[in-house]
Amino acid sequence: MDEDIQSQLERAKELLQELEKACDNELQAKNVSGKTKNLSQEVLLKVRHLLDQAVYKFFEKHYLPNLSDSDKKSARVYFPIVSKKEDLKSVLSRAKMGDLETSHHDFYGFIDSIQPYNTDYLWLKHLADYSADKHIRLTPQTKTETKRVTVSRGGGSVSWGPGVTFGGGVSVMGVPIDPTTQMPVPNNIVETKVENWISFLFEGSSINVLWLCKKSVEDGERIVKRILEYL
DSSP states (O other), X not given: OOHHHHHHHHHHXXXXXXXXXXXXXXXXXXXXXXXXXXXXXXHHHHHHHHHHHHHHHHHHXXXXXXXOHHHHHHOOOOOOOOSSGGGHHHHHHHTTOTTHHHHSHHHHHHHHHXXXXXXXXXXXXXXXXXXXXXXXXXXXXXXXXXXXXXXXXXXXXXXXXXXXXXXXXOEETTEEEETTTTEEOSOTTEEOOOEEEEEEEEXXXXXXXXXXXXXXXXXXXXXXXXXXXXX
């Protein structure tokens, strides 16, 4: 494999490991820092650039030597990511590879098979969207195990939500409330509901940050290696 691309793949894996550690620390601390946001974008940008470089190497070998000087200057060569099959050829045409389907049928078939309009590769659209977003915003994904506290005794009950705050020495229906946890002390008449942070999502979406970054690095590496096989 090309030495420069290999080193960049290794760097993408290192960034992913850093992101995994940062996410783990911040989920435990219930905090979303700039570090996690920056690492997320660095991972996605690195993979996006690697895909572009791999396609450029194909272009450099099979097309560049035969282009006019004006076409060389105007060629816009990027890894194509399109949501509609009919848009693929127009993107390739801008890269001066409009005849790819006829001149390099197998390579065209491979590129066609990994576009976001194929369900298994929808993640590529997310990669394109979020790697281009200069201000990535993350939000915690919560898992509600329970939500309510209920104290019951003798057919009666008292319930409250997380907005209620108790001071020291407070009991509800004879059940002491721990002011530190704001929960009843352990007993057999209380139902306790707790909300945990389990992952980070890209704001306004249901896309798990770590999932997309891992998917991009792992599947991105496989795509890059496949492209280089066509050189």
